[in-house]
Amino acid sequence: MIRVIVVDDEALVRSGLRMILEAAGDISVVAEAVDGADAVRAVARHSPDVVLMDVRMPVMDGIAAAGQIASVAKVIMLTTFDLDEYVHAALRAGAVGFLLKDTPPRDLAAAVRTVAAGNAMLAPTVTKRLISSYADQRPARATTARQQLTVLTGREEEVVRAVARGLSNADIAKELQMSEATVKAHVSRSLAKLGVTNRVQAAILVFESGT
Missing domain, CATH: 1.10.10.10 (Winged helix-like DNA-binding domain superfamily/Winged helix DNA-binding domain)
Incomplete structure (x- = not known):
């Protein structure tokens, strides 16, 4: 069973993500967190395999939190905003995945499995722009x-x-x-x-x- 922590400042989003992930059968959401600081505490308490985390949150944003937890848990950033500045900052912070919030449920569960297995998972549009950016x-x-x-x-x-x-x-x-x-x-x-x-x-x- 893949252990996941869901981090988002909106309760409705957290509930939706939990429902999608736990419906997959091989994924268990062991905790939820409302911001980056809460996520850091939750990771220390629950030792998850994967943290699915929003970028923009109060108190501590997802990128700052990723920098603190990426050495002990695999981090997938999840955001509505497909902006290069977020992608670059998230990857520098140690995130191994970056997905948009409109990712289909099946793809979301697949991304968690991919990252838990030790591989990276970036949305296709993000990957293309990232490679282009570094080529430039x-x-x-x-x-x-x-x-x-x-x-x-x-x-x-x-x-x-x-x-x-x-x-x-x-x-x-x-x-x-x-x-x-x-x-x-x-x-x-x-x-x-x-x-x-x-x-x-x-x-x-x-x-x-x-x-």
Whole structure:
């Protein structure tokens, strides 16, 4: 069972999300929180697998909260506002998912499963713009990003580049002809060497490198 905390300042939204997620059968909403500060406390109390969190909230917004909890729980940002500034800030804070509130119920549950399994989940429109945005900024960032990637072994770099293409551990294992356990080990070591906290941030680094 995937343990989820739902964070939104509107009670009706929280209730709707709980109903959608728990109808999936393999997801349990273990707590709700009304703002970012409440979310930080709830995560410490309930140790969820995934936190589904609104961006704009009083007291502490979702991005600030993500920065505090991303190291202990996987964070999906959920918002009405499809704005690049939110996407970039959320990913820098450590979020591994970014979805719009009009995401269909089936896709919402699938996103929770995807993130719980250790993969990233971004709305397709967000992904396209994100890649385009980093491509536009590539000349200024490319040299630094390439230098960061040099800390990886050849095999680790192959794995990280596969991650940047959105492949799961199972897909990478099949493509590179290694076990999933080996892929997982390569991913963990690579993230540590690169000084990033998740697969999305590693992918961004590859986009920035331009190679």
